[in-house]
Amino acid sequence: MKKIINDPDKVVQDMIKGFVAAYPNDVKQLPNTTGIVRKEAPFSNKVGLVSGGGSGHEPAHAGYVGQGLLDAAVAGEVFTSPTPDQLIEAIKAVDGGAGVFLIIKNYTGDILNFEMAAELAEAEGIEVDKVVVNDDVAVEDSSFTSGRRGIAGTVFVHKIAGAKAEQGASLQDVKQTAQKVVANVRSMGVALSSCTVPAAGKPSFELADDEMEIGIGIHGEPGIERKQIGSADDIAAELTKKILEDNKLTKNDDVAVMVNGLGSTPEMELYIVNGKVQELLAEKGINVYKTFVGEYMTSLEMAGCSVTFLKLDHELKELLDAESNAPAFRAK
């Protein structure tokens, strides 16, 4: 393992310290927790937005704390959900009287910890509601599985629910809009190499030099197929096809596109993938309203990318365009 760290057991604490030092005017650390909160929180009569999850997905989740986005993000250990006691502190810190909305990615651990925190919050008289993001089409849903994973599409939920809350919408309205995003967002990823969890010290999985794993999860958990690596165009075509099959986008639909790097893929390659994705959408007569290329939801130093399509209506376009100011998502 070759990493710029001090101590594998202290990576999260050390990261939080450095993060706050980088944005001292915008955020603060909740005392004795790994939660990052907007400096002026709570905002009276605004729904407070809390997200979070394991560390190792930077800029998620702290990078999305800011005006028009999240009010707080709680970091768990690497690839491990934050604990209920930390989440409840964040919920309390952002409760301005209009309730608190939780954005959760669909992983068993995240759901369990957020649910426990929500129960604790309700016991303290704070109104809480939530949305579970499950945008990854790689994993089929069935009554027997835990459902689809939540991956990069979560960033669109942060942005749009954040904009809705900033407008002063009620907890119910924020939830409704967030659910609309979840219903219309689909993603899929590919990995060319493994990540190494600091505390584990060795790669999470092995991939041969000429192999790629299609449908990889953001924790390095296996995808659906391992095969010979293809060209950027092949990869873009395969991911796009899978997502379109699921999302049923048709001619003249408007979409937002995100090509997300998983931690160690150069922007050059992300743009190459994006070029092909746009071409394929144009062929189908699907209108690209806005495009995001970069690192939004990473998986430590995994090489690879994910592609996300969000089908937009008038409301979602307006909220996507709304002003936001967070380290990882500035819009005007």
Place this chain on the structure above:
Amino acid sequence: MDKTNTKIQENKEYLTTLDQAIGDGDHGINISRGFQEVMNKVSGQAYEHVADVMKDVAMTLMSKVGGAAGPLYGTAFLKLSMTFKGQDVDYALFSQGIEDALNGVKQRGKSDTGEKTLVDVWSAVSERLKQEEKFDGSVLEETARTAMENTKDTLATKGRAAYLKERSIGHLDPGSVSSFYLFEAFAEVINEGE
């Protein structure tokens, strides 16, 4: 108090074993961190009731482990604490405690037996305890071990391993393994006490 002390000493040893067995996955890292924190919390403290130890264990696991294991193990120990509250723990109460813990874990994780999770081990142990009338460490250990080993051939339908589908067959469920260590340690305590 002697019993508690013994338990804690056993915990220390089985923790090391646990980490060696599955220490490279995130479950191993999280659960060993959690139990290390448990050690820090309960060792050297004087407890009047077993229930109080269980409560401290529950709260520590919940706040230090994260992932799915934190809430699940936290819930299990919290239920034990609630069942044992204010009482001396005899066989019947212990058996009841395990059943309550099992139900708590099932409810929290929305899972059931046969889904390749720690529930498989807890439910096998609970069933067996109901059939017996007194503590028998080797029966306890054997039951937990068999249930753990059975998860190897099961198709995962819950938890993160569910994403692997067919590829989950042939691998032991880590939650079952850590649960086995827990019962194994407990069985050792019982055997030593005899």
